[in-house]
Amino acid sequence: MSQAILNVFTISHYCEKARWAFDYLGVPYRVQVLAPGGHLKLAREHGLRRGGLPFLLTDAGPVQGSAEVVTWAEQAAPADGPVLSTDATRDTIADIERRLDEVAGVHSRRHFYSEAILAQPKAVRSIFLREQPLLQRLKLFAAWGTICTLMARGMDLGPAQRKDSRDILEREFDWLDGLLSDGRPYLAGDQFSRADLTAASLLAPAVRPPDHPLHGVIVSPPLHDADVARWAERSTARWVCAMYAQYRGQKPAS
Numbered sequence: 001m002s003q004a005i006l007n008v009f010t011i012s013h014y015c016e017k018a019r020w021a022f023d024y025l026g027v028p029y030r031v032q033v034l035a036p037g038g039h040l041k042l043a044r045e046h047g048l049r050r051g052g053l054p055f056l057l058t059d060a061g062p063v064q065g066s067a068e069v070v071t072w073a074e075q076a077a078p079a080d081g082p083v084l085s086t087d088a089t090r091d092t093i094a095d096i097e098r099r100l101d102e103v104a105g106v107h108s109r110r111h112f113y114s115e116a117i118l119a120q121p122k123a124v125r126s127i128f129l130r131e132q133p134l135l136q137r138l139k140l141f142a143a144w145g146t147i148c149t150l151m152a153r154g155m156d157l158g159p160a161q162r163k164d165s166r167d168i169l170e171r172e173f174d175w176l177d178g179l180l181s182d183g184r185p186y187l188a189g190d191q192f193s194r195a196d197l198t199a200a201s202l203l204a205p206a207v208r209p210p211d212h213p214l215h216g217v218i219v220s221p222p223l224h225d226a227d228v229a230r231w232a233e234r235s236t237a238r239w240v241c242a243m244y245a246q247y248r249g250q251k252p253a254s
């Protein structure tokens, strides 16, 4: 079988979730960094109706969505290597992961972009420009204003939406602080699992763990910065940093 190709946006925390799973499980793969717009074209070429990243290209066809990609990686992982779920914890993990995918992931992204796309679009652009060939970079420069408009519409960005997402994130921090309050090291079961990996990667924009591959690359705008500083006191934020330090380590950003 040829190596699976994982299509990503460098900045995307859902893509970081998928990359972390591949790296942790020791499954060989190739990363392909896409530009906005290019991702829709490639998705269509492979018969996908939506462009959402991450999507994986395999010999058996495309696999789209971070949860589906992690499941594919689990199935492809060496039998004697690390695991990200067990039969005993699978259902609990699935419930936690679904909530994180649908709530924390969506709102940590809207909380960041609601300010960043409006206040510092060039800083966001510089992350999308990374690893792009010259022609693609020129296209991105030319289309950036339109891309920002589409992002603002697609993710429903704005100052009121930023506050709304901040409040929702507060509630998700409360939920996770509650789970961790009994002193458990992991969200489900007695070993690191995809529930932990999902929580840490999808909350990373709101925590900025020092061991994140993009730490220091993504610049927080001021209101975002203040929220991140306030949340840093939470047990969940400290736990996210610990998960990154222990299970991710510094990986070169692409």
Ligand SMILES: N[C@@H](CCC(=O)N[C@@H](CS)C(=O)NCC(=O)O)C(=O)O
Binding pocket: 009, 012, 013, 014, 015, 050, 051, 052, 053, 054, 064, 065, 066, 067, 101, 109
């Ligand atoms: N629930 C999906 C969310 C994926 C998602 O929203 N991806 C964003 C990047 S963070 C994306 O590709 N947006 C562009 C698009 O949907 O066309 C997952 O877990 O993969």
